[in-house]
Amino acid sequence: MALRLALGWMVAVLPLLTGACRQAAAAESSSTTPGLQQRTSVATPGTAPSTSAPVVQPRTVGTSLAGATTGAVPSPTVGTSSSAPSSPSPAGPALLGVNPAQALQDTESALQPVRAAVGRKDFIAAARDIEALLQADLPRFVSLWATDPGLAPLRDSEPGRALAARLPRLEASWRTALTQGLPVVWWKPAAPRSEEGDDSGAFTTPPPALLRAGVYLPKQGRFVPAGPLEPGAITARLSTDRASVLLVRGALGLGLTSMLTDLEVSVRDAVTGSPMTPVRSPTPDYRGPQALQWSEVRGKWAFRVQNGDQTNPTQPQFSGWRDVATESGHRNRSVSAQGELVSEGSVLIGFPDGWMRDGGKLVEQSTQRSIPHDTVPAKHPFLQAVTVGDALWISSVESWCDASTPEPTSILRHVVERVARDNKRVRIHEGPGGASLMPLPDGGLIVQVDKEARLLPANVTTWKAATALPEGVLLTTPLQPKVCHAL
Numbered sequence: 001m002a003l004r005l006a007l008g009w010m011v012a013v014l015p016l017l018t019g020a021c022r023q024a025a026a027a028e029s030s031s032t033t034p035g036l037q038q039r040t041s042v043a044t045p046g047t048a049p050s051t052s053a054p055v056v057q058p059r060t061v062g063t064s065l066a067g068a069t070t071g072a073v074p075s076p077t078v079g080t081s082s083s084a085p086s087s088p089s090p091a092g093p094a095l096l097g098v099n100p101a102q103a104l105q106d107t108e109s110a111l112q113p114v115r116a117a118v119g120r121k122d123f124i125a126a127a128r129d130i131e132a133l134l135q136a137d138l139p140r141f142v143s144l145w146a147t148d149p150g151l152a153p154l155r156d157s158e159p160g161r162a163l164a165a166r167l168p169r170l171e172a173s174w175r176t177a178l179t180q181g182l183p184v185v186w187w188k189p190a191a192p193r194s195e196e197g198d199d200s201g202a203f204t205t206p207p208p209a210l211l212r213a214g215v216y217l218p219k220q221g222r223f224v225p226a227g228p229l230e231p232g233a234i235t236a237r238l239s240t241d242r243a244s245v246l247l248v249r250g251a252l253g254l255g256l257t258s259m260l261t262d263l264e265v266s267v268r269d270a271v272t273g274s275p276m277t278p279v280r281s282p283t284p285d286y287r288g289p290q291a292l293q294w295s296e297v298r299g300k301w302a303f304r305v306q307n308g309d310q311t312n313p314t315q316p317q318f319s320g321w322r323d324v325a326t327e328s329g330h331r332n333r334s335v336s337a338q339g340e341l342v343s344e345g346s347v348l349i350g351f352p353d354g355w356m357r358d359g360g361k362l363v364e365q366s367t368q369r370s371i372p373h374d375t376v377p378a379k380h381p382f383l384q385a386v387t388v389g390d391a392l393w394i395s396s397v398e399s400w401c402d403a404s405t406p407e408p409t410s411i412l413r414h415v416v417e418r419v420a421r422d423n424k425r426v427r428i429h430e431g432p433g434g435a436s437l438m439p440l441p442d443g444g445l446i447v448q449v450d451k452e453a454r455l456l457p458a459n460v461t462t463w464k465a466a467t468a469l470p471e472g473v474l475l476t477t478p479l480q481p482k483v484c485h486a487l
Helices: 002-041 107-119 123-136 138-147 149-156 158-180
Strands: 072-074 093-095 182-188 210-217 222-226 233-238 244-253 260-269 291-297 300-306 339-342 345-348 355-358 361-364 369-372 382-388 391-402 409-419 425-432 435-439 445-449 452-456
Touching: 107 123, 107 138, 107 149, 123 138, 123 149, 123 158, 138 149, 138 158, 138 222, 149 158, 158 210, 158 222, 182 222, 182 233, 210 233, 233 291, 233 339, 244 291, 260 291, 260 300, 345 382, 345 435, 382 435, 391 435, 391 445, 409 435, 409 445, 425 445
Parallel strands: none
Antiparallel strands: 072 093, 182 210, 210 222, 233 244, 244 260, 291 300, 291 339, 339 345, 355 361, 361 369, 382 391, 391 409, 409 425, 435 445, 445 452
């Protein structure tokens, strides 16, 4: 009887024990699978998966750009693999553009680590370093990546080919970032001129040490450049559709020779920096123009110049508008100028559609509403008005030489005002230097006075409450006082 009970117990319990053992074995097997998958998933295509223990490799050049928006792209990561180079693996986002508070390294110095890595045939490191440069300043480095003979071995390598395959997505991310930031320029003044040595430039103002068009992303604190880094640029403007950049190169005269000479006007692609138009040379006479104005409508640029042989500052005579793309000759253009370049710098100008300057007042043609302003063209050559909501913002800049004293004095001052619908005026800022205004689509406004720019969101109407942009992030190159001479 006891034997029968023991046999019955074994028949009932043994299947249960066998099933439990099988479940435990399956659980142990499943727990080790991810580790194997991780080791084999990073193997280079065409190589056998590694089953050995993970080995930490140098940072890979793989950068997945999927989902990159608002100035962010995934950053390089640390992967595991066998002795073969690792392939791209997704990672967290890395910011596009540069920190405008940092110094800008010259192009060849920035490329030196890349060239050194190529020289020792470390193409993983070289691709990683050049990709970091492309993420910081794509318009500046993309042409070098594509054409520099010294980088040819890198382009022919596996990491280089992988990088080339990712560039279209980086370009798309860059174009997206340009549509989402504040349209500005990144400016640094020219270095002080040495008192000794070559005096060939004694009668000219040196160009800025840095002038780049682009956008500023306030949340990320990054400047995303647009167009190439052009030595000698004296004007750089990003188009309203964020697709092109107007570049002007030339020499800025001083004092009695305050003319713009050797001017070159061109339009470049905002992302690749490639020329979109031939270089134009507006030289109406041997002396050069006194001023150049630009205008842009839906990505189409035009310019006109004020001839240098005019002596009546109260009625400056400009040539007809000329299309930068086709240089279709002098022609009329219905829109007003949007900016002006003179030998002392540049400033934004112009009025909203339907407004005009009529003597000492601004007039809205449809309603005949008039706003008096205490300016005269001889002393206040720069006047700008923009609409923000129901208010009209006005910037007037006074720039002239006061010859009433034995030593002529340069006068350069600005006044920025906000005028409500009932013509009630509030003075926002006044002081030395020039001023420019830029309305934003969200109802905000950027105001630049002298060498400082601030962002005023839609609900902010005072200078004190505005948010200061980083030093050198401006709407345009600052105006300098005139150099005055006794007659």
